[in-house]
Amino acid sequence: MASFPDTTARPAGYSSTTTTPPSLLPRQFSSLLLIILLYTTASPFTPVSWALGSDALHLSGTYFFDRIFSGLVLFSAFYFQWRIASLRASVAITLPLGGSTTTLRNGRLETVQSSSMDLFLYKTSDYWHFALAEGGVLLLAEFAGSENMRRVVVCATVAGIWLLGWAATPRSVKDWMWEHAKAYLFVLVLDELRAAGRGLFGGYHHGPGGGRRRRF
Template sequence: MATTPDPKSTPYTTSSALNPPSLLPRQFTSIILIILLYTSATPFTPITWLLTPTATFHLSGTYLFDRLFSGLALFASFYFQYRIASLRSASAVPVSLPLGTTTTQVRNGRLETVSSSSMDLFLYKTSDYWHFALAEAGVLVLAEFSGSENLRRVLVTLTVAGLWLMGWAATPRSTKDWMWEQAKAYLFVLVLDELRAAGWGLFAGGHGMAGGARRRRH
């Protein structure tokens, strides 16, 4: 005789499992946060902020590194923002800070490269998403409307770093590998463009610019 399974002993009969909440509200909120982050972050030049902290001391070369890496860091944080919002309701992601070298391990039948030394920070649960989202929105509003440029830089940099920490942990290895391949292609194009610009600047300085003045771009 067939028996009816005991609901208490069956892990698939809970209401949250049978009727998972929609991801659309979180994903829509993440898009609003992306817009707010872009608004408060631009211009995003953290390397220049770090190396030339005052208006009276400039190193023009820092703009090169900002052009190569800062845009990638910012737009990757946009993806991580959306990725975090798209985690399923039952997901829990351990967020850690890599400290050492990497090693190769077999996970789920696949060979993966993992950090051999890291510091555990906290366990992110998707049920806490709205707390993080409201906190991020408050930080970004403060950064945009505080009127302090130094405060804007600090808050934006911390927000991007936080998204990287959480988003990197929440993103599958295959997606991260794909992102890295696209980033290398993007950097290759930018480096070629900078080589062309540097060569043309030298040519223009010797033949078309009075006194060989350097062309500055800000």
């Protein structure tokens, strides 16, 4: 049987060689190292008490909010750290400005943000720039010996990871995380209610022991 040359038109720059995407393993491994470093530098992580100056005013009630929310915020940042390292495509980073609207999605009504501000486009090629910058500031905060610097750097780093990671995470995963977070918060609130009852009727004081980190 006679064979005929393929005369199908191809776009300019076409190559018959399949392009292999770069491996994610180096980035994912580096994200594990950054998670370890972030946990080391952040502990103890009590941002509400830091913001309200409980070290000076002895507002022990602020640790109630830290016990409930700080662990959830920090460990979500660990997941977002991994998610950022696993990105295969660029994502637009936006900042919600408030307001919401109702839309029909997957057969159900959902409330979505109606307005947001575009901040920048995060490209996967920028990962190593962000990772090196994060590692550098965390090492500085860990070994500089300044408690105030540690708190500022940790809070800024966690906020930055949340900003990138929230945009990098699919909506279905965020919905799954929120459902499990509600169950987690419910259990923690019950535990705090029991602790408050023991403190009221049994003379038990549920104190945090301070939010300042001891360095030796």
